[in-house]
Amino acid sequence: MKTPKNSDLAVPVWSQAPSLRTAMSVGFLLLLLAGCGGMSPAPESPIDLPWLLSGEALFAEPVEPESLPDDDILGLEPQLRGYLAQVAPGESPQQRLVALLRGFENRDFTVQYQADRTLTASETYYQQQGNCMAFTVMMVAMARELGADAYFNQVEVPPVWEHAESHTFVVYRHINMVSETSRGRRVVDFNLAAYDPVYDQRKLTDTEAFAQYYSNRGLEWMQQGDMRQAFLYLRKALVLRPQSSDLWANLGAFYSRNRQQLAAEQSYLQALQLQHDHTIAISNLERLYRQQQRFVLADHYADKARRHREQNPYYLYYQARNAYDHGDYKVAKRQLKRALWQYQNDHRFHFLMGLTSYRLGDIEDSREHFTAAFSLAENPGTQQAYNRKLEYLKNHP
Structure with missing residues (x-):
């Protein structure tokens, strides 16, 4: 509600x-x-x-x-x-x-x-x-x-x-x-x-x-x-x-x-x-x-x-997600860097950074943040959701 x-x-x-x-x-x-x-x-x-x-x-x-x-x-x-x-x-x-x-x-x-x-x-x-x-x-x-x-x-x-x-x-x-x-x-x-x-x-x-x-x-x-x-x-x-x-x-x-x-x-x-x-x-x-x-x-x-x-990392994450959804990957990455500087232990931040870096062609950085996201997301349901998203990304570059 x-x-x-x-x-x-x-x-x-x-x-x-x-x-x-x-x-x-x-x-x-x-x-x-x-x-x-x-x-x-x-x-x-x-x-x-x-x-x-x-x-x-x-x-x-x-x-x-x-x-x-x-x-x-x-x-x-x-x-x-x-x-x-x-x-x-x-x-x-x-x-x-x-x-x-x-x-x-x-x-x-x-x-x-x-x-x-x-x-x-x-x-x-x-x-x-x-x-x-x-x-x-x-x-x-x-x-x-x-x-x-x-x-x-x-x-x-x-x-x-x-x-x-x-x-x-x-x-x-x-x-x-x-x-x-x-x-x-x-x-x-x-x-x-x-x-x-x-x-x-x-x-x-x-x-x-x-x-x-x-x-x-x-x-x-x-x-x-x-x-x-x-x-x-x-x-x-x-x-x-x-x-x-x-x-x-x-x-x-x-x-x-x-x-x-x-x-x-x-x-x-x-x-x-x-x-x-x-x-x-x-x-x-x-x-x-x-x-x-x-x-x-x-x-x-x-x-x-x-x-x-x-000053809140979750608001910065919201801004980054919004920018990513609109294809503005450079802005998304800038806001995610600010969010991660303040808080590094949320798997969502890392997963979105992995997607953003992938879109920008930085494969090594993308891989690093995907690894961090899966490490932090101990819940199997979350990991399965991430795997589905990566599979979709692989088939729809």
Whole structure:
């Protein structure tokens, strides 16, 4: 899902993995890349956190805490527990988990991918649909019911610039499930073809994962036009993780969608207090100030975004890819050199440099970068994709 170009950007974007066989992931974050140079101008008024969390700006009266949702995210219905009790009874927890996953591979049970369906574990099971978060939640709950140790795992998937929106930087806060034993760790991921074990990873607490769940649900309600439910879920996410800059940026996007400009501004500023270079907040503040004709502030935040983009190797990679697609191989190579000078460990940079050098007739340099790309791309699916591209290049010079 992409955020509409004419709206403020909200955070999650979900993967588009086509089948359940590859397992699972979770709420993704759409971020506009920005810089952090210089001091930001101080807000004209102090940030009023209780007011922002009350919802009074939109609903004219505070929302009572008792009305916040309390979804049974990992709860399993009796019928589902009965199903799991029949999975390799008497075997060890890990053997039972393997048997469960084998059943998925054999399509004994399937879940249809729906990007806008963040569901609880039981809802995912009974509706047989859901997005990455829904499937992750279901798998963690099932694995624990089988007695296996299982937790939410956040994977820092490298960002990719989208051609259609040259100022949009997509950073995937990708979450999958991990189960560890004395013999090693088993990763259960919705899109194993895209998963790469070299990416930085971090174990999430259940509270952190639940906050992402509530945030996803809140943005889904916002897309459906139910603003009260949207606010309740977004606020619940902030109850769980009040120090999350991502969640404050989401609240700002919610207020902006509802034309509550002061509340949106203060939410974005709170996100920046927690993370001074938060890209959603920077981009949306720039848009907000420009709409208000506060051009000094708008230009300040636009400059922050520009400086950060120009220093980011992934933006340089985007520029190189765009130049390559248009046949401007010299420009592509120049931008790739700048990207590789800043960061050398992304196989995509090397593979594109290999293609570019090949187009420019520098076969030795091309071979060197193809070798580096295959060395860094430990995922067999990525290596197979690269082989197919090279075979095509060989047959279509």
